[in-house]
Amino acid sequence: MDQTVKLGSLTLANPIITASGTFGYGLEFMRYGDLSKLGGLCLKGISLAPRTGNPMPRIAETPCGMLNAIGLQNVGVDKFLAEKLPYIPADATLIANLYAQTPEDFGELAAIFAHEDKIAALEVNISCPNVREGGVQFGQDPHMAAGVVSAVKKRAGAKPVIVKLSPNVTDVRVIARAAVGAGADMLSLINTLSGMAVDIRTRKSRLANVVGGLSGPAIKPVALRMVHQVVQAVNVPVIGMGGIVSAEDVLEFILVGAHAVQVGTYNFMRPDNAFRLVDEVAALAGSLGIGSWDEYRGTLKV
């Protein structure tokens, strides 16, 4: 079957996108597979100025998952454009992930990427739990979320704008509706769940940041539930993510209504996993007799 998916004006060769912060700038994975094979790549979150990130330790393994508190370490947009973007093959579908601490700076980043031919879409990160300012603050307040989204939309030109939502809210549909109301072309969810791990002997947190974001298979049921809720609440394409480690998992998200998915922690389990998943999803869809993604999407019987 044809694996192509259309998310408004954004067309992907297949529904598999690598999640921001788990796939670097793509360059790190070029010896493990052909980047153009992926539906898309969400690049590591980029801010106007470079960020050094949080102190160590930054990661902790937990049952069926992991915590991270990286703190959006990145080279900054100027260095990204000069030293990273030119080396990413032109046939890869790239989604820039934007992080800022004010709506104005979000708009500034959008304006910069609006002129980059190699960037197919923008993903607005209003859901990082590991930074003190901006991040999830924007994602937990519908008015602030709408402010960021309209600031980005105004300066994003023709680039489709994806808004990445936090699960650390009382009702994810409230933020989803606010983002769409402010012009979001699509939504992606879920970012990590806020969590902790502690050591009873040293009496310290396992993360220097004390709290971090939980990802991996442990969070998939929460992610599925939230994607299911959001697709009922809005009329834009939704990209589902959270704990995907198999082709079955991908189809579960599409079944509840996602147009595409992102895989994150799975990339750490084996660096060629995303590439293999593209083939495995195609094979599974074929074996289930699915004629097209449009036909299968959102057909959960309730």
Place this chain on the structure above:
Amino acid sequence: MIDSQTPCRDLEVLSCRPGSDPSLVNLILSAPGWTCRPGQFVMLRPAQWGAELIWPRPFSVCDVSDDGLRILFQTVGRGTRRLAELVPGQKVTVWGPLGRWFRIDESRPNLILAGGVGIAPFVMLARRERRDNLSMLFGHRLDLQHYPYDEIAASIPSEAMQQKTPADIAAFETVLSDRIRALAGKGQVLACGPEPMLKVVRKYCLEHGTDGQVSLENRMACGVGACLGCVAKTIQGDYVQSCVHGPVFDVRDIELGA
């Protein structure tokens, strides 16, 4: 020799045996079809870990040849305890060789400072480099016969010191300081071992002005530079991934905590 298109290999366990002390395990995997430099590492993740244990585990290559890939590890947590239970015939996904290696100074003395299971990468080095400008000082907690010390001592001049008490550790530290001072301006040290030892090595290298390289063993999720979980702090205050910028660093380039 490295096939750049498929660097992930599913290798077969040929043997997985605890040594004479059960906390030290010798794992032999089928030959990976590549070779590497001493100090480089691999990521290992057994297929049967499923979704329970997420991360692969990083290990220095102890040795690699047509006979197989040899890993020496100590059981310290859930991952290494599960690895110790591998049986012949099981499959382990391996990617590597990864990272920067120990750079031998051809023209001057190179003193290896190994601590405990940190002796692993020097097995390969000793087998390949039978040169008179190499020597080793080995600090260890368990009795010497539990470590592959003799394999190294057979080809390069070596001495060992056991640390069972705080007084032993203090004595070892004094010897480290003396040896590092003796090489100031004349040679370099290559160190792999527990972090407290590396901190001492770095301190004396800087104090005495001796060249030195240390191999860090930070927790890693991916091994390929993407997760930013394994970073080391540079003296400029930036964080760099120890999987690609290390694990072997020049002592002058990085900080090593308090």
